[in-house]
Amino acid sequence: MPYGQEYVDLDVTVPHEIIAPAKVKAGNESEIIKQALEEPIGMESFASYAKKSDKLLVLVNDATRPTPTSKVLKELHPVLKDHPNVKFLIATGAHRGPTEDELRYIFGDFLEDFRNNIYVHDARKDEDMVYLGESSNGTEMYLNRLVTETKNILVIGSVEPHYFAGYTGGRKSFLPGVAAYRTIEMNHMHALSDKAAPLALEGNPVAEDMEDAMKVLKDLRVFSIQTVLTAEHGLYAMIAGDLKLSFDLAVKRANEVFCTPCNKTGNIVLTVAPYPMDIDLYQSQKALENGKLALENGGIIILVSKCRDGVGDDTFLKLLCCAQTSEDVMKKIAEGYKLGYHKAAKMVQIGMHAQMWAVSDLDTDTLKMARLKPHTDLQETFDKAIDATRAAGKEPYAVILPQGSLTVPLLK
Structure with a gap:
């Protein structure tokens, strides 16, 4: 799995599918650019x-x-x-x-x-x-x-x-x-x-x-x-x-x-914000939005992002902090929209139907403010999601998006 500019191993022992951009072939850069400019x-x-x-x-x-x-x-x-x-x-x-x-x-x-x-x-x-x-x-x-x-x-x-x-x-x-x-x-x-x-x-x-x-x-x-x-x-x-x-x-x-076909929704979805889209939490949230398209109601979605620059624009975080419920968030937005509030709205919409976890360099308190359950080790986090799914009486099925910020799952 990408993490920053490095990669982290993940051992997956449950039924799963990997949803990633198509393996298209990159062409000769110079020729592609020259032809486009000439024609x-x-x-x-x-x-x-x-x-x-x-x-x-x-x-x-x-x-x-x-x-x-x-x-x-x-x-x-x-x-x-x-x-x-x-x-x-x-x-x-x-x-x-x-x-x-x-x-x-x-x-x-x-x-x-x-x-x-x-x-x-x-x-x-x-x-x-x-x-x-x-x-x-x-x-x-x-x-x-x-x-x-x-x-x-x-x-x-x-x-x-x-x-x-x-x-x-x-x-x-x-x-x-x-x-x-x-x-x-x-x-x-x-x-x-x-x-x-x-x-x-x-x-x-x-x-x-x-x-x-x-x-x-x-x-x-x-x-x-x-x-x-x-x-x-x-x-x-x-x-x-x-x-x-x-x-x-x-x-x-x-x-x-x-756009990648997806066989079915997962009760565990792991979605990665790869470099450079992992610059901060504000940008990384896009990986959550794509990941939710493959998420079963009541499941667990795990955001993986280094968040190299921290939170980014923290307007959405301030809104999440001052609101106790999803209804409070939407009420606050209705009173007067500020740039970034859409991030809060999108996140609480996911949180109403699923658990949101995160593996990130962000500190624990910040992740909690963002309604994300904080974790640090990718393998340990994924294994805990498996255990939690089984404890809920479900057979784990994982959908994994190594390029979550860029991948749109299309359910068959």
């Missing part, structure tokens, strides 16, 4: 696009995503280094800014070449935002002014299923990527909807908001690069060109990798 969908080649752009802004993901940004930049470097006016904006959403190590993870060998032109989006800096209109769901669209000032935008993203936005990638680079905190908060409030689910785009209010953001940005010239990775972060596919067309095709390729 973009619905647009001219990137070299031609860049030549016609007096100013160019490159939106890149932060280090919570496994996007192979540096590998893409390697192919783009000859064009970008000669461009007279190019800037980079790290689309952090509401996350913190990157550390020096994370900057190197994102930009690789090209960090020093571009360092003076790299900007980090800060959703809380209202002076950096510009108002662009309102979505059909009532979300006020405030985005980083660098976007509208530059107008020529290169987006480098990665597409995989997302537990309430349907999928990452594409339009997500703009909202929440470079949106104001209030805009992200209004958008994420829609995550409370039952229609906000993995693989859901049509009728999903979160995804619809993101589409609306692109409608108010219709005057931009966007060149999109969307990557699809294997579970081991190798490059499976890359589609370049028009933002929507490249995203739609990347979604189809992502489904080939991350």
Whole structure:
């Protein structure tokens, strides 16, 4: 099982199935990237696009995503280094800014070449935002002014299923990527909807908001690069060109990798947040959401995550601390939504029907506040889950997701 950047052995002696991304083969990275750039969908080649752009802004993901940004930049470097006016904006959403190590993870060998032109989006800096209109769901669209000032935008993203936005990638680079905190908060409030689910785009209010953001940005010239990775972060596919067309095709390729048939629900589900999605508890919760799709009512779900940076945004944790019951949590949310409350709502929904355990470097008190039963040793924890299941009069059946943050179980 992945744990941080290492692996931990797990001996499984009960009936089980392993639900993991499909064993697709990574191709030749350089060839895949070159072909995508030379044959973009619905647009001219990137070299031609860049030549016609007096100013160019490159939106890149932060280090919570496994996007192979540096590998893409390697192919783009000859064009970008000669461009007279190019800037980079790290689309952090509401996350913190990157550390020096994370900057190197994102930009690789090209960090020093571009360092003076790299900007980090800060959703809380209202002076950096510009108002662009309102979505059909009532979300006020405030985005980083660098976007509208530059107008020529290169987006480098990665597409995989997302537990309430349907999928990452594409339009997500703009909202929440470079949106104001209030805009992200209004958008994420829609995550409370039952229609906000993995693989859901049509009728999903979160995804619809993101589409609306692109409608108010219709005057931009966007060149999109969307990557699809294997579970081991190798490059499976890359589609370049028009933002929507490249995203739609990347979604189809992502489904080939991350949607996995599941024979039946388990009374034990072990779900791992692998590196780099194990950065904190806030991000790791996605592994719980995917894992619950394979969980039997009354079962035990075990989250495995190092949580290298601790909790992350602790708004959801504060809500869980001050609420005694799941009803209290939902009542508090109804009184006034804050960004992060959707995490609390999702966690109490699981807790109403199952036990939630965790194997993590987080301290015991923090895990308890998050309604997670704390554990430290993976094998011991799994064995205890087996004993508890038998004590409840059930024959143990385990569903194991070694890449829980990225795997969507599809029950047959």
